Amino acid sequence: MLTVIGGSWNRPRFSRWSGSLTLLAILVISIFPLGELLLRPLEAPFTPRDGPNQVDGIVVLGGFEDPRSTEFWGQPQVNQAAERLTTAAALALQHPEARLIESGGSGHLRDAVAGRLDLPNIAVDIFTSLGISPARISWEDRSRWSCPRFTGHSGGCVLSCNELAGRAHLQP
Known part of the structure; x- marks a missing residue:
């Protein structure tokens, strides 16, 4: 969005900077497992429990x-x-x-x-x-x-x- 705004305001340097930052963010999010790292603290309180001794x-x-x-x-x-x-x-x-x-x-x-x-x-x-x-x-x-x-x-x-x-x- 910032890239489009910078382009419409005739600010090519700002457009290149924000476009590069956006591309870098997309690459980091798609390559590294950030979702898993963010979910671990949410899932940690729910540890697996032992099952019952008898199961019908x-x-x-x-x-x-x-x-x-x-x-x-x-x-x-x-x-x-x-x-x-x-x-x-x-x-x-x-x-x-x-x-x-x-x-x-x-x-x-x-x-x-x-x-x-x-x-x-x-x-x-x-x-x-x-x-x-x-x-x-x-x-x-x-x-x-x-x-x-x-x-x-x-x-x-x-x-x-x-x-x-x-x-x-x-x-x-």
């Missing part, structure tokens, strides 16, 4: 699948939310008695408008490739919002939205 079930929310890439490449593809899947797989391997419940479906409106891709469940494919028995895995693949799918189930680890909301305020 693990609920994995979808959104990590990339159905269009999976269809194109013919093998499971995930996006930047894949930590949901890897963390659930690690927990499932640590707790072999726990059931896995995956609530999938695409949250992208374009997939709903363009038509659903008829693909096998990506999460099930990945879980079974990691050695988790398919008998332990339950899934649904038509949700855009997961809570209504699980409302009404009783017992185990699956709670209704109201139960989850009530407990969320009580947990430390």
Whole structure:
């Protein structure tokens, strides 16, 4: 902006100086991981906690699948939310008695408008490739919002939205 103002005021030296400074700032921001350095102090108070000793079930929310890439490449593809899947797989391997419940479906409106891709469940494919028995895995693949799918189930680890909301305020 300063470069444009300097040019309109017929100040070429000021325009070159501000343009060079802007270019330098863009290069520094794009080359060095400044975003990571700025986020560290914000994330530091939230250290990972140890999980419970007994786990009855693990609920994995979808959104990590990339159905269009999976269809194109013919093998499971995930996006930047894949930590949901890897963390659930690690927990499932640590707790072999726990059931896995995956609530999938695409949250992208374009997939709903363009038509659903008829693909096998990506999460099930990945879980079974990691050695988790398919008998332990339950899934649904038509949700855009997961809570209504699980409302009404009783017992185990699956709670209704109201139960989850009530407990969320009580947990430390």
